[in-house]
Amino acid sequence: MTNINPLTHKNHINHKTTIKKKKVKEEVQDKVIMSEGSLNLKEVNLKSLQTYSKEAIEVENKPAPFTQTENTSFKTDSPKEWNIVIYMAGDNTLEESMAKNMVDLERYGSSKSINILVQFDRGSRQHRGISPWDGARRFYVTKSDNPDDIISPVKMDLGDINTANPDELKEFIIWAHKEYPAKHTLLIVSNHGGGFAGVANDDSEKSVMSLPDLARALDEAKKALGKDKFDIVGFDCCLMGQTEVAYEIKDHAGIMIGSEEAEGNGGWPYSSIFGENGKLLKSIDSMVRRQVNITPEMVAKKIINESTKIQDQLPTLSAIDLSKMDTIAKAASDFAGEVIKNTKELTSNNGNIDDIRKIASQSESYSKTIPFIEPYGQYRDVIDFAEKVIKSPDIQSPGLKEKAVALLKATQTAIIAEQHSEFYKDSNGLSVYIPTDKPKPQKYGYTKTEWAKDTLWDEMMIEGQIMTGKKEKWIFVPPPLFDKEIVKQKPDTKPPDLMDLITPKETRNA
Numbered sequence: 426m427t428n429i430n431p432l433t434h435k436n437h438i439n440h441k442t443t444i445k446k447k448k449v450k451e452e453v454q455d456k457v458i459m460s461e462g463s464l465n466l467k468e469v470n471l472k473s474l475q476t477y478s479k480e481a482i483e484v485e486n487k488p489a490p491f492t493q494t495e496n497t498s499f500k501t502d503s504p505k506e507w508n509i510v511i512y513m514a515g516d517n518t519l520e521e522s523m524a525k526n527m528v529d530l531e532r533y534g535s536s537k538s539i540n541i542l543v544q545f546d547r548g549s550r551q552h553r554g555i556s557p558w559d560g561a562r563r564f565y566v567t568k569s570d571n572p573d574d575i576i577s578p579v580k581m582d583l584g585d586i587n588t589a590n591p592d593e594l595k596e597f598i599i600w601a602h603k604e605y606p607a608k609h610t611l612l613i614v615s616n617h618g619g620g621f622a623g624v625a626n627d628d629s630e631k632s633v634m635s636l637p638d639l640a641r642a643l644d645e646a647k648k649a650l651g652k653d654k655f656d657i658v659g660f661d662c663c664l665m666g667q668t669e670v671a672y673e674i675k676d677h678a679g680i681m682i683g684s685e686e687a688e689g690n691g692g693w694p695y696s697s698i699f700g701e702n703g704k705l706l707k708s709i710d711s712m713v714r715r716q717v718n719i720t721p722e723m724v725a726k727k728i729i730n731e732s733t734k735i736q737d738q739l740p741t742l743s744a745i746d747l748s749k750m751d752t753i754a755k756a757a758s759d760f761a762g763e764v765i766k767n768t769k770e771l772t773s774n775n776g777n778i779d780d781i782r783k784i785a786s787q788s789e790s791y792s793k794t795i796p797f798i799e800p801y802g803q804y805r806d807v808i809d810f811a812e813k814v815i816k817s818p819d820i821q822s823p824g825l826k827e828k829a830v831a832l833l834k835a836t837q838t839a840i841i842a843e844q845h846s847e848f849y850k851d852s853n854g855l856s857v858y859i860p861t862d863k864p865k866p867q868k869y870g871y872t873k874t875e876w877a878k879d880t881l882w883d884e885m886m887i888e889g890q891i892m893t894g895k896k897e898k899w900i901f902v903p904p905p906l907f908d909k910e911i912v913k914q915k916p917d918t919k920p921p922d923l924m925d926l927i928t929p930k931e932t933r934n935a
Contacts, residue, residue, distance in 0.1 A: 506538040506713050507724075508607035509699070511661075512597055514588035514616035514625040516548030517903070522690050523615060524555040527564070527575045529695040533703035534568030534577075538713040540605040541566035541699070543577075544597045546588045548629045560584045561593075563600065580604070588616070588625050589632040591642035598646040609721060611657045612678075614639075615692065617903035618662025620804055621669040621858060621876070622869050625662075626901055633901035636673040636874050643677035654679050656721040659728070663687035663904050664791060664801055666743050668753065668857040669876040671839075675750040680725050680841065682744050685806065685856045686791045686849060687907040689738035698731045705731070722841055729842040736846035737909045743843035743854035749835065753807075754880050756835040757857075760828040761885035767822055768888045776814075776825035778888045784813045784820075785859040789851035793912045794905040800869050801904040803860040807836045808853035848912050860886060868897050 511530075515523040523545060535541045546561035556575040563581040581600070586593050598612065618624045623633035634642075647655060658674055659682035660666075666683035674681060698705045705727050712719045725744035732742040768777040788810040792801035811833035815826050836855055843854035858871065864886045866872055877883040 504606035504608055505540055506607060506719075507540070507609045507611060507709055508601060508605060509539060509541045509611045509613070510598060510601045511541070511543045511613045511615055512588070512594055512625070513543060513545040514614070514627065516546050516588060516630075517617060517626055517628045519615075519617065519690070519692075520547050520552070521554055522692065524575070526615070526692065526695045527566075527577075528555060528569075528572055530566045530699050531569040531571075531575065531577055532696070533699055533706050534566055536706065536710050538710050539706055540601075540607055542601040542605060544583075544593075546583075546586055546627075548627070549585060561586045561588070563597065565605070585629070587627050587630040587632060589623075589627045589630060589634040589638075591634055591638040594625070594634070594639075595642040595646045595649075598642070599649050602650050609656045609724075611659060611721075611724060612655050613659040613661055613693075615661040618660055618665045618683075619801060619901065619904055620664040620667040620856070621673075621871055621874050622800060623901050624660065624665065626903060631900070635870055636670060640673050640677060640875070643674055647677055656680065657682060657725055659683070659693075661688070661693040663906070664804060664856070666741065666745075666855060667804065668750075668757070668807060668836075668855050669871075669874050671745050671747055671855065672750045672754055672876045672879075673874060675747040678747055680721055680744055681747055682725055682728060682742065684739060685741045685743065685804070685845075685852055685854070687794060687801075687904050689907045689909075691735070691738045693728075693739065694731050694735045697734060698728060726842045729844055733844045736844075738907070740846040740907055740909075740912075741844070741849050741852050744841040745855065746839050746841050749839035753832070753835045753839060754876065756828070756832040757882055758880035760825070760832050761881035763822070763825045763828045764885045765881065765888050767825060776820045776822040778885065780817075780819055781814070781885070782859075782861045784817055785810060786861040788813055788859075789849060791856060792904050793848070793915075794908045796915075798904065799865070800858060800860070800871075803858055804856040805859045806852050807855045807857045808833060809851040810857070810859065811836070848909075857882070858886075865897070868899050 513523045513526070524547075527543065527545060530541055530543065543564045543566055544561060545564065547558060549559045552558070555573060561583040562579050563583070564575070564577040565580055566577045569576045588594075594614070602610070614625060616625045619633075621636055623635050624639060626633040643655065643658070647653070654676070655678045657680045658678040660670070663684065664687055666685040670683065671681050696702070705724065708727065709719055709724075722744075729742055729744055732739045764776060764778055764781055767775045768779075770777075785805050789806040790796075790802060791804045792798050796802055811829045814820060814829040815833065820826060836853075840854040843852070845852035858866070860866075866877065866883050866886060871877055872883055
């Protein structure tokens with residue numbers, strides 16, 4: 426069970442037992458460079474050697490549908506070093522971009538040390554451009570220089586599926602490892618994302634995968650494969666670099682990669698990391714050939730470093746050590762408990778919920794293409810928020826400032842690497858939901874997350890107010906994609922403290 430202070434933590438019955446954490450160790454075989462400026466990341470300088478020739482892969486006929494057995498066995502002979510497993514949920518507006526991503530992946534393809542495995546669902550939309558088909562297919566990605574077609578062999582044709590169904594993700598992960606064993610796994614979910622509001626939406630089914638469903642898919646897949654955790658889970662999706670997301674999957678992966686802000690239409694730089702230049706893949710091949718170990722942390726840092734080159738598509742990206750999430754949850758719950766206590770005491774300038782909402786409104790926020798859209802515009806950078814609480818002259822409570830320092834330090838230790846563009850100078854790697862107007866956590870499914878169950882964060886948000894949105898039906902709407910030109914026009918715009926506009930603070934505290 427998460428080690429939360431019993432004096433401030435609400436009961437959470439039958440919570441899962443915490444899996445023993447494995448501390449992410451940093452093994453640096455090559456030169457480590459500390460970058461300058463606003464990027465604030467470590468880059469591992471890996472030497473790139475010539476690529477191996479592509480493997481001879483025979484194109485297979487459509488096999489029988491995969492059926493999971495109770496004890497799933499998988500091949501263990503000659504496992505490769507890394508599996509890159511990409512779940513492309515493209516039954517939505519990102520379909521064409523994902524088709525281009527597939528072409529980029531084929532510029533390098535799988536190698537002697539790496540398997541690249543993709544499940545790409547295009548639904549039944551009217552396809553244009555690259556290799557149109559209906560439904561979902563699984564591919565073993567091979568090398569090709571054809572920019573107009575996807576030539577990798579189709580290993581399975583699944584027909585119409587609902588990519589928001591966690592069983593689809595689970596079965597793809599199991600299939601990938603069953604057929605193509607490897608020592609390490611980088612799992613990427615590619616789709617629209619909305620932080621705690623969900624991921625992997627499917628337009629045909631009008632559905633989205635919730636955080637609890639995502640965690641269930643990862644949990645059941647790892648158990649079926651006899652794994653402790655997956656090495657890296659990455660989200661090529663908007664707004665997934667969030668505390669609530671990281672906490673939800675902390676028992677199922679060692680490292681999470683995600684963006685605090687929305688992504689551009691192109692998403693991750695596959696053409697650089699996996700494709701034409703193939704820097705990361707070449708580095709892995711090179712180090713395997715030299716019998717030098719490449720750790721998950723080194724892979725994560727390299728991905729963050731590559732993303733700095735296309736900040737017009739990825740204005741933020743961070744790698745998070747998930748073994749630190751229990752500590753963050755403890756610190757956040759203690760902070761929230763202090764705010765609740767101060768609010769009930771009804772004394773001014775002690776750090777009550779009105780003070781906290783005002784500071785949150787001044788903290789780094791996201792979904793800036795369309796500012797303040799709910800709930801996305803209410804995502805705030807945790808470290809920036811904590812720093813502003815500590816420095817605020819309006820907060821005179823020593824206890825609250827002490828709790829803010831603990832939250833700040835806990836979050837800082839979890840950031841393995843992060844980058845942010847000039848438009849997000851106060852970004853540090855993890856966001857959290859802090860609404861400054863009328864909170865609606867139940868409407869968006871917030872109260873079903875493990876973060877809400879294990880901490881007092883949601884209680885803090887609604888303290889002193891009636892929680893709205895209980896009976897409102899909310900259908901997942903993807904957040905607006907990042908648009909550099911729109912954000913550039915209003916880089917410093919912050920939402921007003923709406924409560925102050927409605928009722929002056931001195932009147933509220935009277």
